[in-house]
Amino acid sequence: MPIRKDRRERYVEVEVSGPREPLWVRCEACGELIFRRKLQENQYVCPRCGAYFFLSAQERIASLVDPESFQELPLPPVPEDPLGFVDQTPYRERLARARQETGLREALVAGVARIAGYGVTLAVLDFRFIGGSMGVAVGEALYAAQAHAAQARLPFLFVVSSGGARVQEGVLSLLQMVKVVAGRELLAQHGVPYIAVLTYPSTGGVLASLGSLADVTLAEEGALIGFAGPRVIEQTTGERLPPGFQTARFALEHGQVDQVVPRAKLREELAQVLRVLAERP
Amino acid sequence: MTDEERLKVLEEKAAELRRLAEQDGLDLHAEIAILERKIAELRRQVYADLSPWARVQLARRPDRPSGLPFVQALCEAFYELRGDRVVGDDPALRGGLARLAGMRVALLFHHRGATPEEQRASRFGMASAQGYWKAKRIMEVAARLKLPVVTLLNTPGAYPGVQAEAHNVAGAIAACIWTMLRHPAPTVAVILGEGGSGGAVALAAADRVLMLENATYSVISPEGAASILWKDAKVAPKAAEALKLTARDLHELGLIDEVIPEPPGGAHTDFSATVEAVRQALLRHLAELQALPLDELLRARYNRYGHVGARGPNR
Numbered sequence: 001m002p003i004r005k006d007r008r009e010r011y012v013e014v015e016v017s018g019p020r021e022p023l024w025v026r027c028e029a030c031g032e033l034i035f036r037r038k039l040q041e042n043q044y045v046c047p048r049c050g051a052y053f054f055l056s057a058q059e060r061i062a063s064l065v066d067p068e069s070f071q072e073l074p075l076p077p078v079p080e081d082p083l084g085f086v087d088q089t090p091y092r093e094r095l096a097r098a099r100q101e102t103g104l105r106e107a108l109v110a111g112v113a114r115i116a117g118y119g120v121t122l123a124v125l126d127f128r129f130i131g132g133s134m135g136v137a138v139g140e141a142l143y144a145a146q147a148h149a150a151q152a153r154l155p156f157l158f159v160v161s162s163g164g165a166r167v168q169e170g171v172l173s174l175l176q177m178v179k180v181v182a183g184r185e186l187l188a189q190h191g192v193p194y195i196a197v198l199t200y201p202s203t204g205g206v207l208a209s210l211g212s213l214a215d216v217t218l219a220e221e222g223a224l225i226g227f228a229g230p231r232v233i234e235q236t237t238g239e240r241l242p243p244g245f246q247t248a249r250f251a252l253e254h255g256q257v258d259q260v261v262p263r264a265k266l267r268e269e270l271a272q273v274l275r276v277l278a279e280r281p
Numbered sequence: 282m283t284d285e286e287r288l289k290v291l292e293e294k295a296a297e298l299r300r301l302a303e304q305d306g307l308d309l310h311a312e313i314a315i316l317e318r319k320i321a322e323l324r325r326q327v328y329a330d331l332s333p334w335a336r337v338q339l340a341r342r343p344d345r346p347s348g349l350p351f352v353q354a355l356c357e358a359f360y361e362l363r364g365d366r367v368v369g370d371d372p373a374l375r376g377g378l379a380r381l382a383g384m385r386v387a388l389l390f391h392h393r394g395a396t397p398e399e400q401r402a403s404r405f406g407m408a409s410a411q412g413y414w415k416a417k418r419i420m421e422v423a424a425r426l427k428l429p430v431v432t433l434l435n436t437p438g439a440y441p442g443v444q445a446e447a448h449n450v451a452g453a454i455a456a457c458i459w460t461m462l463r464h465p466a467p468t469v470a471v472i473l474g475e476g477g478s479g480g481a482v483a484l485a486a487a488d489r490v491l492m493l494e495n496a497t498y499s500v501i502s503p504e505g506a507a508s509i510l511w512k513d514a515k516v517a518p519k520a521a522e523a524l525k526l527t528a529r530d531l532h533e534l535g536l537i538d539e540v541i542p543e544p545p546g547g548a549h550t551d552f553s554a555t556v557e558a559v560r561q562a563l564l565r566h567l568a569e570l571q572a573l574p575l576d577e578l579l580r581a582r583y584n585r586y587g588h589v590g591a592r593g594p595n596r
């Protein structure tokens with residue numbers, strides 16, 4: 001399950017006068033030069049053409065939960081680099097770089113929060129961290145978050161942005177698919193609802209496990225949803241991909257999600273879902 | 282001359298002697314016996330220390346014992362169940378009900394095919410969404426009847442295609458994992474050849490996972506890893522090493538339960554010996570699992586997968 005690299009950079013950051021955060025960014029879809037603060041206010045959707053840019057896990061959480069309501073759950077400790085994996089870059093270096101670039105320890109942030117007053121446990125993948133890929137640390141954190149949701153009887157919300165399994169952890173990554181499904185079984189045994197939000201991209205081992213097993217599944221507009229990446233499909237089969245293939249709309253039309261929701265409406269949509277799913281307000 | 286070339290020469294010589302003995306009625310017993318001992322010894326040398334990449338090649342051989350012929354040799358009786366009941370049937374992932382040493386079991390297996398037509402139809406063992414929806418359905422039959430589930434894996438991976446996506450292959454794999462994890466009876470997975478990625482783990486959330494000596498189990502093909510991580514498909518042998526995809530490596534990591542030895546020369550050199558070795562291992566593990574009460578079986582299964590990899594090597 002390869003980590004998709006194409007379209008990773010959906011905008012170009014333009015350095016203006018040397019501040020650490022560039023002031024302007026260019027939309028790769030339409031070429032528009034956008035004032036960064038304005039893009040932020042628009043939740044990282046291009047104000048001109050509507051293209052969706054990545055959200056960090058923190059930005060995603062801030063965009064969904066009631067102000068000041070988020071309390072992070074600690075990531076369970078796991079052994080690092082279990083295979084001692086070295087390709088062109090040692091895996092340890094890749095991890096160190098991802099940590100420096102994102103300020104995160106791993107590709108997942110989990111915690112408890114309120115959405116329109118409803119208590120939830122949520123787990124959010126961050127694509128900037130090695131493609132949001134799932135290795136032992138992410139698998140363990142997802143399991144722990146689901147166990148917490150089951151114990152606390154709080155609906156579980158999982159926001160997917162992942163290229164799939166983390167290649168550098170080999171079969172251990174593959175087995176995280178089983179682990180997060182074991183966590184999903186805990187939710188079921190405790191009668192705790194599970195809502196998935198599929199965003200750009202939801203592919204590979206994360207989609208082929210926990211990502212596909214929710215009680216209610218929403219797709220963010222601009223999402224890419226599929227087991228294999230479009231390039232892999234073209235190269236392996238020589239098939240021409242139909243227009244709109246693997247978009248949120250495609251998933252809706254093929255019966256794979258319950259609703260397609262624009263980013264700006266996602267919080268409101270979740271509130272509506274929680275109104276009928278949550279045991280108590 | 283490499284060991285493998287020398288092996289080939291010796292084998293040709295032995296065949297020649299046997300022909301002579303038969304044609305001319307010569308007594309060449311002693312000579313043939315000496316030659317055969319030499320061949321066996323050389324074979325052991327050649328195959329004991331195969332590189333991961335060489336094992337990948339063995340695992341991928343089209344004549345590797347697996348698929349329907351394997352199942353027919355393994356069981357006293359096998360009745361195939363077909364179709365996912367929604368879209369269609371998949372010739373690459375097959376299954377049904379079987380009698381194994383007198384026991385009723387459900388069987389699921391990848392079928393790569395022997396003839397070129399069969400191989401094309403089964404896309405060389407790459408199952409599509411229908412295959413995994415069917416597998417889930419057969420596991421549900423087994424759950425209702427409280428039958429053990431045995432899976433025999435040999436797939437490069439799930440088929441990446443437009444129809445597969447339209448029929449939700451990701452959802453089908455997820456559903457297989459969940460169904461197998463909840464299964465109310467023993468489950469054993471045996472990787473016979475390639476255990477490729479999500480298409481393999483879909484059928485491997487089992488109480489016991491066994492591998493033939495030269496089988497592989499990997500998150501990605503060595504070629505895929507080479508081109509993504511090294512940006513060079515030619516370093517696939519190196520990637521095969523780094524991925525720790527051999528039975529021996531995975532047993533050392535505590536991720537599989539047993540390595541089933543193959544005949545020297547590889548499983549393809551002796552179909553019936555391979556079937557028998559797998560059968561013995563299977564029956565042993567099934568007997569152990571069937572001795573456990575269901576709640577203990579499930580507890581052990583959830584312990585196994587609930588924290589896999591989080592506490593260092595599993596054993």
Ligand SMILES: [Zn+2]
Pocket residue numbers: 027028029030031032046047048049050051
């Ligand atoms: Zn734009």
